[in-house]
Amino acid sequence: MKSYARITAQGAYVPSKIMTNADFEQIVETSDDWIRQRTGIIERRITEADEYTSDMSYKAIMDLQQKYDVDLSDVDMIIHATITPDYHTPSVASYIQGRLGLTNAGAMDLNAACAGFTYGLNVANGLISSGQNKKVLVVGSEALSKITDYTDRNTCILFGDGAGVFLVEYVESDPSFITSHSGSDGAKAENLYCSALSSEMYGNELENEGNIVQNGRGVYKWAVGNIPSIIHQTLTKVDMTPQDIDWFVPHSANARMIESICDKAQINVDKALMSLAYYGNTSSATIPLAIDLALKEGKVQQGDKMLLVGFGGGLAFASTLIKLSL
Known part of the structure; x- marks a missing residue:
């Protein structure tokens, strides 16, 4: 019987701290009007000093679990897309696997920058369609404020922090x-x-x-x-x-x-x-x-x-x- 993959739940998290365009007017030579006209950005969320990518990923997964009331105990793979891992190693995926207590789940980080989440979804689809896995969490999470140069007005106005997650599961028909x-x-x-x-x-x-x-x-x-x-x-x-x-x-x-x-x-x-x-x-x-x-x-x-x-x-x-x- 052929295996298919379906996206069955999603979650998200953004930090509570808000950085507005007006805040940037105090840091670099720019204006709210200039930023809005050239980028469409009004504000962005910024992590606290002790808040990292893994923290946001975990909270996004908790949001998914609460919204869809799903059992995650049988998740067998975590694919985590990021360019801002807490550490070079262990991977963020391994870190949140331990935090979630998913002892039977594989874990890997994927670095494809802004294409990371779509790459992660395609990898999850491949793993499930080939029969290697049945229940995969795909996470995209970034703490970009921690690697942003706030003296560079061309880039600092762009970046924010946040996380999103999809649950991808094995199905026998009607794939996503x-x-x-x-x-x-x-x-x-x-x-x-x-x-x-x-x-x-x-x-x-x-x-x-x-x-x-x-x-x-x-x-x-x-x-x-x-x-x-x-x-x-x-x-x-x-x-x-x-x-x-x-x-x-x-x-x-x-x-x-x-x-x-x-x-x-x-x-x-x-x-x-x-x-x-x-x-x-x-x-x-x-x-x-x-x-x-x-x-x-x-x-x-x-x-x-x-x-x-x-x-x-x-x-x-x-x-x-x-x-x-x-």
């Missing part, structure tokens, strides 16, 4: 996953990086070691120039067009970027679900946070077809077309 597509343009990796052990990249000394460094124009140009084609390639696999999807859920990097992508991909911008207005760019957490917000607002319905497209550092990208079945 329709098709997917993934890749990377590693030749342009220098456009977005955060250093660790290496002090050099491509023969050049790294700037702002330990913090996010982004060539905003380079990333913007790449995304607007490539994501519409990635959308087309994904949908072509199942003989669908942009008009056939109910919702487009891109990585919430920048509202102006998403508007341009929608225009080029011939997707009505009203179909785009984003989380950046009040949460900022939360990297791997933007997509699950956007879906959480849409569910709370009653915008999405069971059976809706949703195209999720993550893209960012790498420059990695991954898409997955799903049918909502929560």
